[in-house]
Amino acid sequence: MTSPTRPRVVILGAGPAGVGAAYRLMRDNRFDVTILERNEVVGGNAGSFALGGLNVDYGSHRLHPSCDPQVFKDIRTLLGDDLLERPRHGRIHLKGRWIHFPLKPADLMMRVSPTFAFGVGLDLLKKMRGFRLDTETRESFATVLEAGLGGTICRDFYFPYARKLWGVEPDALSGTQAKRRVQASSLSKMFRKILGICPGGQQGKRGVFYYPHGGFGQITEAYSKAAEAAGAKILFQTSVRSLQVDGNRVHTVVAERDGKEMRIQCDHVWSTIPLTALVRSLHPAAPLDVLESAGGLTFRSMVLVYIVLEQDRFTEFDAHYFPETSIPVSRLSEPKNYSLHGRSGMTVLCAEMPCSLEDPVWNMSSDELGQVVLDTLSRLSLSVKGPVKEVLVKKLSHAYPVYLQGYESRFKAMDEYLESMSNLLTFGRQGLFAHDNTHHALFMAYAAVDCLHPEGAFAWDRWKQYRAVFETHVVED
Ligand SMILES: Cc1cc2nc3c(=O)[nH]c(=O)nc-3n(C[C@H](O)[C@H](O)[C@H](O)COP(=O)(O)OP(=O)(O)OC[C@H]3O[C@@H](n4cnc5c(N)ncnc54)[C@H](O)[C@@H]3O)c2cc1C
Numbered sequence: 001m002t003s004p005t006r007p008r009v010v011i012l013g014a015g016p017a018g019v020g021a022a023y024r025l026m027r028d029n030r031f032d033v034t035i036l037e038r039n040e041v042v043g044g045n046a047g048s049f050a051l052g053g054l055n056v057d058y059g060s061h062r063l064h065p066s067c068d069p070q071v072f073k074d075i076r077t078l079l080g081d082d083l084l085e086r087p088r089h090g091r092i093h094l095k096g097r098w099i100h101f102p103l104k105p106a107d108l109m110m111r112v113s114p115t116f117a118f119g120v121g122l123d124l125l126k127k128m129r130g131f132r133l134d135t136e137t138r139e140s141f142a143t144v145l146e147a148g149l150g151g152t153i154c155r156d157f158y159f160p161y162a163r164k165l166w167g168v169e170p171d172a173l174s175g176t177q178a179k180r181r182v183q184a185s186s187l188s189k190m191f192r193k194i195l196g197i198c199p200g201g202q203q204g205k206r207g208v209f210y211y212p213h214g215g216f217g218q219i220t221e222a223y224s225k226a227a228e229a230a231g232a233k234i235l236f237q238t239s240v241r242s243l244q245v246d247g248n249r250v251h252t253v254v255a256e257r258d259g260k261e262m263r264i265q266c267d268h269v270w271s272t273i274p275l276t277a278l279v280r281s282l283h284p285a286a287p288l289d290v291l292e293s294a295g296g297l298t299f300r301s302m303v304l305v306y307i308v309l310e311q312d313r314f315t316e317f318d319a320h321y322f323p324e325t326s327i328p329v330s331r332l333s334e335p336k337n338y339s340l341h342g343r344s345g346m347t348v349l350c351a352e353m354p355c356s357l358e359d360p361v362w363n364m365s366s367d368e369l370g371q372v373v374l375d376t377l378s379r380l381s382l383s384v385k386g387p388v389k390e391v392l393v394k395k396l397s398h399a400y401p402v403y404l405q406g407y408e409s410r411f412k413a414m415d416e417y418l419e420s421m422s423n424l425l426t427f428g429r430q431g432l433f434a435h436d437n438t439h440h441a442l443f444m445a446y447a448a449v450d451c452l453h454p455e456g457a458f459a460w461d462r463w464k465q466y467r468a469v470f471e472t473h474v475v476e477d
Contacts, residue, residue: 007456010253010264011035012240013272015044016438017428019223020445021270023074026230030454033232034264035224036255038239041217042224044272045396045429046438048217052308052389053343055215058396059304059352060319060333062086062209063219064476067439071446075210078222082213085205086338090319093327093380094156101321102207116156123150140405141173145182158182161323164330165354166300166402177403180435181475211338219438238262240273242283248422254283267456270448272428272441274299274398279414290417293410297433302399303361305351305369311386313337314347320382321477328361329376330354346389349373354399366393401433423458432470440473 009025011018014037025031041047048055063075063083076083090101095116100107127150141162145154159170166173212218224234237257244252253264271278276294279286286294319333329351336342351373355361361369370391377383411433418426427444429436436444447466451459 006030006032007267007452008032008034008265009268009270009452010266011270011272012253012278013037013044013428013430014039014042014220014224014234014236015272015428015430015441016046016220016223017272017431017441017445018042018044018270019220019227020071020442021272021448022227022232022234023223023230024446024449025452026227026232028454029230031452033227035227035232035234036238036240036253036264037234037236040236042234043217043220045399046216046220046441048215051306051392052348053346054335054339054341054348055217056306056335056348056350057216058394059302059350059399060331060338060477061216061438062088062211062338063216064209064437064439065205066476067210068443068446071439071442075219075222078226079212079218082218084211084213084340085208086211086318086340088207088209088318089337090317090321092157092321092323094323101319116152119152119156120150123152126150138405139175140171141175141177141403142170144175144178145170148178157323160325161330163325164323165400167354167356168402168404172405174403174405174407176408177435180403180473213339213341215335215339216438235262240277240281242281243269243278243424244283245421248420250421250424266423268423268425268452268458271424271426272431274430275411275414275418275426275433278426278431279418286414286417290413293413296410297407297414298402298404299398299430300354300400300402301357301362302396303353303355303364303369304394304396305353305366305373306390306392306394307349307351307370307373307384307388308390308392309347309349309384309386310345310389311347311384312345314349314384315382322380327376327380328353328372332373332377349384351376357397362395366391369393398430401429401435403435407433419460425458425463434470434473435475436470436473437475440470440475443473444470 009031011021014035018035019042022033022035025033045058046061048057088102091098092101095113097111099111145158162170238255240255242254243250250269253266253269255262276297279290279294314334318337319331321331322329331352333350334347336347353361418424425448427448428441451463
């Protein structure tokens, strides 16, 4: 039974952060929870859809063993035996050679080109002899990685990959991008990782990942089903249009569904939609400098090209990584190799093509994109054998946050303004402009619930402590 006195929490967005929060809020049935989601399904960028006889994801998605133990325990409980433990088995294409990913010592020794190995060795010697970068140099993605990894790995791997993933030169990116995005950001960390000396996360596992039998989206589906069963409401095809503010409180969320306006009264608004959209939705409008800051934050987009093949398997590998800029695809995954699921005689490939909304690739037809991917594969001696049954294209407008130099002050201006609202919280990958994994977004959702008192008061001091923890998250591929 719904009691009118229960605090009303309106959640914006039904990606992992949104449904994770709803699930945790409904545990004790003390809150009235409504999620507003513009799509027809839950999952956001971490969702799945059916194609070619199996459920495929929006680019390669896996649950990493570094997942917070409480989050992992819940996922395990929700999915049961459907949560598979799989060995990681990918490869990187570097200077015409294939290197196993995750990196393995024997494979590296056999496959890496002698000039590359010599360059890395020289960089290591320079580091051991105390060579330091000019301290006057402005910190950037380029300087942080060069100082940690030396010139060779940066020149041949990270810098071209950065140009491709984020669309700008490595020195135009903030040093934060290196710290938040690159796990092995120094040669010693990289060697420890290769040799297996690094701890493998909370679950103590290395070289494995977790994956739901029914596609990565099964995680968010399970969270949302459990939340709905406990009484949470999810309104699909409902786009948030504005947040009506009185003083320092949001009192109403205005949304649009089937062309009609809806007004939803709230005690708390928890937003997981892009921070920039949130700031622009405030009514009365945020101050001009805050709105200008929103205009200065950039998200990288992505075109996903799915090729359904009439052949049982394309390769044995889960994913192929292509750092070089001459190859338009950044990663190619074969979902069947993640879930061990699907029809015999059929498989699907998913090619990830990072881009901006202005790039020609964003507006290409599926036939053109399919041809680009097939031509790329044949150039790499990875030609498809079976006939192509179908090419399908999906587009992500907000795939990666881009940490351009100076983004920190723009983020801070928006963050501080939003903090001045007593009942508005922003979190999740889009909400905190965080280059995060799904388990990080879920951890943020759990943290938010931990800060909300059953009577409705929010522990902002505790939230500040959690925010400091979020800063330590480093994304995994
Ligand atoms: C190519 C790619 C590969 C990835 N691989 C991995 C991986 O291997 N492992 C991993 O853990 N993570 C991976 N991630 C990251 C993962 O997708 C995100 O961490 C996760 O989706 C973040 O969840 P979220 O809820 O914060 O945001 P989102 O998933 O982006 O959800 C936000 C939701 O808000 C909704 N929304 C937006 N605007 C509005 C509006 N105005 N009104 C109503 N609803 C709105 C959106 O439709 C969406 O459903 C990958 C991401 C990408 C792009």
